[in-house]
Amino acid sequence: MKKIINDPSSVLDEMLSGLTFAYEDLVERLPETNVIHRKTAQNKKVALVSGGGSGHEPAHAGFVGKGMLSAAVCGEVFTSPTPDQIYEAIKASDEGEGVFLVIKNYSGDVMNFDMAKDLAEMDDIAVEFVIVDDDVAVEDSTYTAGKRGIAGTVLVHKILGAAAEKGASLAEIKELADKLVPNVKSIGVALRAATVPEVGKPGFELAEDEIEFGVGIHGEPGYRREKIKPSKDLAKELIERLKSEFQWEKEEQYAVLVNGMGGTPLMEQFIFMNDVKNLLAEEGIVLAYKKVGDYMTSIDMQGLSLTLVKLEDGQWLDYLTAPVTTIAW
Template sequence: MKKIINDPSNILDEMLNGLVFAYEDLVERLPETSVIHRKGEKTGKVGLVSGGGSGHEPSHAGFVGKGMLSAAVCGEVFTSPTPDQILEGIKASDEGKGVFLIIKNYSGDVMNFDMAKELAEMEDIEVDYIVVDDDIAVEDSTYTAGKRGIAGTVLVHKILGAAAEKGLSLKEIKELADKLIPEVKSLGVALNPATVPEVGKPGFELMDDEIEFGVGIHGEPGYRREKLQPSAALAKELVNQLKKEFQWQKGDSFAVLVNGMGGTPLMEQFIFMNDVKQLLADEGITLSFRKVGDYMTSIDMEGLSLTLVKLEDSSWLEYLNAPVTTIAW
């Protein structure tokens, strides 16, 4: 294992300290916590809090800032943050209009964020939430009851963040989230697994000529293992699976995100996006919003995921294009 680290047990603390030093004009770390909070004047609007295990950088701290998250709560690598840490993030993000939680669908995250919600409500903070389950690969995988939450979560941050910035109420943001989540779907493919520093070896094994469709962002099993194929073939597989889920019609409008898993060069991500563009053009689909890059990674995993959001409401496109001030958007 080759990593630019010191003591593996100090990774979270040292990473967060480095992050806030590099971007001290945008974010701060709440003392004695693993919470990254945005700087700036109070807005008096609904606060947005997300988070989860580390190892997915720039998620989630990279999306803290004006127009997106009020705070991100960072757990240890691939481990949910604790309820007391999440509570601190909620308290720091409450400006009198309540706090909305964006939770990826993993059992630990759902349980701990829900406990934090109850603790916050005991302190008279109004809290609501949504659970993101955009991964169409498998149901009831490792760590998960139901579908997993993956890179589509980033687009949820963006849309709900813009809605909060616009001044929507907690109730209105919840209603928006409930409409949005069924229209966000993702699927990934892995070429090589991630190596968790404290474990020191890959989380699973793939032969040099193998890939796996549907692998989760923690290395959870996918749905099929095959020999390595050209980008165009990989794109066709992912697009066809998403087509089954959406049952789209010619002329439908979508947002698209090609997300790198941490170890895949942008060159390859752009090639993949070009293949996706052609496939969806052949389907008569309009790609009204496009994004490529590393947004929800799995440490050093080689691979990528494809997220599509069916733009059922014109305001969603407006929210995706709204300006933000964050580290990573």
């Protein structure tokens, strides 16, 4: 294992220290916690809190700031944050209008965020939540009952964050989230597994000429392995899976996110986006919003994911394009 680290057991602490030093104008670390909190001005709005295991940077701390998250709770690598840490994030973020939790659908995340919600409500903090389950690759996986939450979560942060910034109430954000999440769908492909620092070896093995469709962001199994294909054929496979989920019709408007998994050069991501553009044009789909880059990674995994959001409400596009002040958007 070759990584630019010190002690594998101190990766999270040292990473958060470096992050808050580099971006001290935007974020702070709550004392004695692994919570990254916004320093931008508050304005009596609903606060958004999200989080999960580390190793997915810039998610989630990179999206803390004006227009997106009020706080991100960072667990150990590929490990759900604890209820007490989430509780501290909720307390620090509450501006008097309630707190909305964006939770990825992993059993540990769902359980721990729910426990923190109960603690906060005992303090008379109003809390609502949504569970993001955008990964259409498999129905159940290693850490999940039902579909996993992956890169589409970042677009949920963006849309709900913009709504909160514009003054939407907690009830209105809950209603928006419940309409939005079923319209967010993602699927990924891996060329090489991630190496967790404390483990020291890849989470699974792929031959040099082999890929796996549907791998999760923690290295969970996908649905098929086969020989590497050209980018346009990979794009066709992922789009066919998404098409079967959406059952789309010509002229429908979508947002698209091509998300790198940490070890995939932007050159390759842009080539893949070009193939996605061409294939969806053949389908008659209107791509009203596009984004490419590393937004929810899996440490150093080689691969990418494709997210589509059906823009059922024209205001969702306005929310996607609204300005933000964060590290990574």
